[in-house]
Amino acid sequence: MSDDYRILNKANWDERAPAHAASPDYDLHRFLDEPDFISPVVRFDQPLLGDVRGLHAVHLQCHIGTDTLSLARLGATVTGLDFSAASLTQARQLAERTGTPIEFVESDVYDAETALGAERFDLVYTGVGALCWLPSVRRWAETVAGLLRPGGRLFIREGHPMLWATDEKHTDKLVLGYPYFELPEPMVFADEGTYVDTDAEFEATTTHEWNHGLGEIVTAVLDVGLTLTGLTEHASVPWNALPEQMEQGHDGEWRLSAHPERLPLTYTLQARKPRPDSD
Structure with a gap:
């Protein structure tokens, strides 16, 4: 597959990183x-993640580092780890200003094992809005398995593929407008904005994205x-x-205003790498 998707997507994230860091939606002042905080x-x-004290963790596609x-x-x-140098600049500044020792590494997620080393981590963590930028979920899983120590675990909360398949331009009903299953060719979007509140104007507006079915x-x-x-x-x-079609709850999460039971919006998946002596 051509690397064009990396070039386009990296330009998009590089341009938006400073705007994201400056936006009230990321709450950098609270950190x-x-x-x-x-x-x-x-x-x-946290309820599903549990106690992470003492674990060696890697946050893949970490963006500006707030979850990290x-x-x-x-x-x-x-x-x-992130492929956007501009995002990592913001992440490093945040870590330094809060006095938090965090290593940030610039790398494409598929090259993470080479960049970081094999079987180094007790926890691989990935947050919402990451997998849609990757053309092959199998290659992502291979990367995760390579990074985990035996006994280590994967934790990912991600946008549900049913949500990614829903066309948000329809504001009065739920309409499936995009593929649910992973396809070889990307979905191509041209979006002049971003997902946070900002007055910034952008030039890198084209992105390539993929959906991946839950199965x-x-x-x-x-x-x-x-x-x-x-x-x-x-x-x-x-x-x-x-x-x-949504309303925000006291926990900051957004849910369908009417009949929220109709559509799963995110999912949490957890998995472990077996130890050599396990069944």
């Missing part, structure tokens, strides 16, 4: 003012030898994914 995303994850910093504040030793994701994880330990579907998502 600076409140030593125990953690991101709403990681706060939502949150994992560190929960007691993990964390490495953040494809689970199968990829199993095929690389990991053991599935949890799969939970959620009726909420951290941003207003379907404008004019």
Whole structure:
């Protein structure tokens, strides 16, 4: 496959990183003012994530590092990885300003094992809005398996493929407008904005994205030898994914205003890498 998708997507993220860091939606001032503040995303994850104190963790596709910093504040030793140099600039500044020792590495996620080393981590963490930028979920799963130590685990909360397949331009009903299953060719989008509140104007507007069906994701994880330990579907998502059809709760999560039971919006998947002496 051509590397054009990396070039286009990297330009998009590089341009948006400073705007994201400056946006109130990322709450960077709270990380600076409140030593125990953690991101709403990681706060939502905590009940399923559990105790991470003492774990060596890697956050793949870490962007500007707010979730990475949150994992560190929960007691993990964390490495953040992203292909966007501009995003990592913001992440490093945030870590330095809060006095938090975090290693940030610039690399494409598929090259993470080469960039970081094999079987180094007790925890591979991936947050919402990551897999849609990758053309092959199988290659992603191979990367995760390569990074994990025996006994280590994968934790990912991600946008549900049913949400990614829903056309958000329809504001009065739920309409499936995009592929549910992974296809060889990308979906091509041209979006002049971004998902946070900002007055910034952008020039890098074209992105290439892919959906991956839930069965494809689970199968990829199993095929690389990991053991599935949890799969939970959620009726909420951290941003207003379907404008004019959602309302925000006290927890900061967005849900369908009418009959939220109709559509899963995110899911949490957990898996472990077996130890050599395990059955």
